[in-house]
Amino acid sequence: METTMSTAADSATTGGHEAPRIAINMDGHRETAPRNAAKARAEGLSFHYGAHRALKDINLEIPERMVTALIGPSGCGKSTFLRCFNRMHDLTPNTRYDGAIHFYPDDFNLVAKDVDPIEVRMRIGMVFQKPNPFPKSIFENVAYGLRLRGVSNRALLEEQVEAALRSAALWEEAKDRLQASALTLSGGQQQRLCIARALATRPEILLFDEPTSALDPIATAKIEELIAQLRDQVTVLIVTHNMQQAARVSDFTAFMYLGELVEVGDTSRIFTNPSKKATEDYITGRYG
Amino acid sequence: MATPALPSNDLQTVRRDVASRKVRDQLFVVVGLLALFACLFSLLVLFSKLVMDGSDRFTWEFVSSFPSRRAAQAGILAAWVGSSLVMLVTACTAVPVGVMAAIYLEEYAPKNWFTGVIEINVTNLAGVPSIVYGLLALGLFVYKFDLGQSIVTAGLTLALLILPVVIVATRESLRSVPRAIREAAYGLGATRWEVTKDHVLPYSTGGILTGMILGLSRAIGETAPLITIGALAFIAFLPTPPLTDVAPYVSFTWLTDPFTVMPIQMFNWVSRPDPAFQSNAAAAGAILLGMTLLMNAVAIYIRYRFRKSINW
Numbered sequence: 395m396e397t398t399m400s401t402a403a404d405s406a407t408t409g410g411h412e413a414p415r416i417a418i419n420m421d422g423h424r425e426t427a428p429r430n431a432a433k434a435r436a437e438g439l440s441f442h443y444g445a446h447r448a449l450k451d452i453n454l455e456i457p458e459r460m461v462t463a464l465i466g467p468s469g470c471g472k473s474t475f476l477r478c479f480n481r482m483h484d485l486t487p488n489t490r491y492d493g494a495i496h497f498y499p500d501d502f503n504l505v506a507k508d509v510d511p512i513e514v515r516m517r518i519g520m521v522f523q524k525p526n527p528f529p530k531s532i533f534e535n536v537a538y539g540l541r542l543r544g545v546s547n548r549a550l551l552e553e554q555v556e557a558a559l560r561s562a563a564l565w566e567e568a569k570d571r572l573q574a575s576a577l578t579l580s581g582g583q584q585q586r587l588c589i590a591r592a593l594a595t596r597p598e599i600l601l602f603d604e605p606t607s608a609l610d611p612i613a614t615a616k617i618e619e620l621i622a623q624l625r626d627q628v629t630v631l632i633v634t635h636n637m638q639q640a641a642r643v644s645d646f647t648a649f650m651y652l653g654e655l656v657e658v659g660d661t662s663r664i665f666t667n668p669s670k671k672a673t674e675d676y677i678t679g680r681y682g
Numbered sequence: 683m684a685t686p687a688l689p690s691n692d693l694q695t696v697r698r699d700v701a702s703r704k705v706r707d708q709l710f711v712v713v714g715l716l717a718l719f720a721c722l723f724s725l726l727v728l729f730s731k732l733v734m735d736g737s738d739r740f741t742w743e744f745v746s747s748f749p750s751r752r753a754a755q756a757g758i759l760a761a762w763v764g765s766s767l768v769m770l771v772t773a774c775t776a777v778p779v780g781v782m783a784a785i786y787l788e789e790y791a792p793k794n795w796f797t798g799v800i801e802i803n804v805t806n807l808a809g810v811p812s813i814v815y816g817l818l819a820l821g822l823f824v825y826k827f828d829l830g831q832s833i834v835t836a837g838l839t840l841a842l843l844i845l846p847v848v849i850v851a852t853r854e855s856l857r858s859v860p861r862a863i864r865e866a867a868y869g870l871g872a873t874r875w876e877v878t879k880d881h882v883l884p885y886s887t888g889g890i891l892t893g894m895i896l897g898l899s900r901a902i903g904e905t906a907p908l909i910t911i912g913a914l915a916f917i918a919f920l921p922t923p924p925l926t927d928v929a930p931y932v933s934f935t936w937l938t939d940p941f942t943v944m945p946i947q948m949f950n951w952v953s954r955p956d957p958a959f960q961s962n963a964a965a966a967g968a969i970l971l972g973m974t975l976l977m978n979a980v981a982i983y984i985r986y987r988f989r990k991s992i993n994w
């Protein structure tokens with residue numbers, strides 16, 4: 395199994411998951427593996443909506459503090475795959491996960507029945523396709539995740555909200571209107587607010603599902619720049635139907651087709667020298 | 683057989699065609715306006731007739747007097763106080779119970795045949811004739827629980843009556859909170875209850891309040907179920923005041939006091955032979971209608987305010 399598995403890090407020069415995993419993260423709290431070690435690994439992952447099998451036996455490694463992009467034609471299961479990582483499918487009745495997504499360094503299976511989805515979502519954040527800020531103040535949007543974790547000290551909340559807004563490149567625009575409704579922000583600002591909201595709880599993996607598909611080109615460029623910076627703090631898994639975007643922001647690219655993982659590798663290699671015919675057809679625009 | 687030709691595209695034909703179709707469009711505007719005026723007009727006539735008939739009774743004495751055998755001295759004090767207290771009991775019971783039931787059905791209940799049956803029944807309950815609720819209350823609250831022919835019995839009866847309205851309005855309101863907002867909250871690690879109390883409920887408060895007020899404005903005009911449980915038509919004292927000057931300063935004995943309400947007071951006056959009482963009835967009717975319209979206005983205002991602050 396181990397040998398036949400395609401790993402995103404296969405062509406990277408540093409680390410496999412044998413490398414020592416003890417390192418102090420920037421925030422000084424969490425021990426994390428060195429960059430590029432496996433943060434998560436899907437193994438034989440299948441997913442069913444009722445009788446419809448939307449994911450078929452997916453094997454993929456997500457390297458620590460790298461950006462991994464998922465590309466593929468519409469309906470191939472990118473969102474479905476992404477939403478397995480934070481157990482979003484548990485909200486939909488009649489769905490079933492088979493196989494595993496191992497989560498490191500703890501090494502447990504994210505999609506196991508006995509793992510609480512709430513626990514998973516507290517460690518793996520998500521940014522959605524359409525900006526979905528709460529109709530509350532900017533401050534309360536970012537503070538919500540911390541409040542859920544029982545933080546109520548005003549000074550601590552303010553400090554953390556500022557840090558999250560800075561990480562999401564929104565602080566300068568928002569600092570004078572923290573109490574204004576989040577709905578007064580522009581679309582691009584709302585999406586960065588959603589990123590700040592997810593970052594505030596210091597997730598270990600941040601999932602993005604086509605985060606720029608509802609935004610104009612300028613807002614899109616800002617988000618892309620932001621994602622490229624985020625790789626220093628958090629492991630990123632991003633779904634995009636925009637291949638230029640994948641090329642611009644990601645370190646590794648995985649191509650999916652009809653619920654299967656066709657190919658994965660260094661982004662530069664996938665776009666210049668794909669090894670599978672289907673990948674080549676897709677990136678040269680022959681379908682999709 | 684030759685296929686019929688398509689209408690020609692020349693200017694003349696197109697214009698003639700558009701003109702004839704627009705005539706039908708205008709025709710509907712006329713019919714629609716007529717229908718609208720028919721109902722507005724009858725409401726207006728009704729209201730102005732009540733106001734005119736009762737015109738000499740819109741005085742402070744009328745509002746602050748107990749009923750009397752002499753029409754000119756009779757007032758609606760006991761009736762409006764009774765109506766207000768009954769509405770208080772109704773609101774305090776129907777709203778929490780209805781909202782909790784709606785939250786369960788909408789957010790928690792698994793979607794299976796059993797909840798399907800419950801759903802259909804809740805909707806159908808809204809159509810049960812109100813006197814049936816009166817009979818139920820007579821058997822249950824008056825005889826079984828021994829609550830007497832009291833304010834609490836009346837309040838609970840009307841609460842049962844408007845429960846379906848509250849449940850249906852609340853569910854619609856909860857459902858209008860977009861899935862994306864729920865997912866955002868779940869995505870941060872919120873539990874079902876946290877999502878409900880921090881997001882879904884606050885964002886649907888406008889719709890819930892609107893449903894509550896519409897329910898109450900139906901309840902305030904109900905007569906049949908209250909006559910069934912034995913509301914008095916002639917009452918010359920007020921219930922025990924809810925606030926007292928000795929600790930603990932609140933008293934609940936008013937709950938078990940006998941009462942009358944506005945529509946019953948009206949009914950009582952209408953059924954008297956002396957024509958002077960008719961103007962009392964008309965004045966009370968105008969005031970009752972005014973209360974209902976006011977409640978509806980409040981509901982509309984609340985909905986407007988919430989629509990303005992939250993637009994998905």
Ligand SMILES: Nc1ncnc2c1ncn2[C@@H]1O[C@H](COP(=O)(O)OP(=O)(O)O)[C@@H](O)[C@H]1O
Pocket residue numbers: 443446448466467468469470471472473474475486
């Ligand atoms: N809630 C659902 N119920 C049933 N089928 C679904 C549901 N969501 C997605 N699917 C199906 O799963 C497949 C993958 O969908 P999705 O993951 O959304 O694709 P992508 O994000 O790559 O466009 C599609 O065939 C889609 O029709």
Ligand SMILES: [Mg+2]
Pocket residue numbers: 472473474
């Ligand atoms: Mg998708």
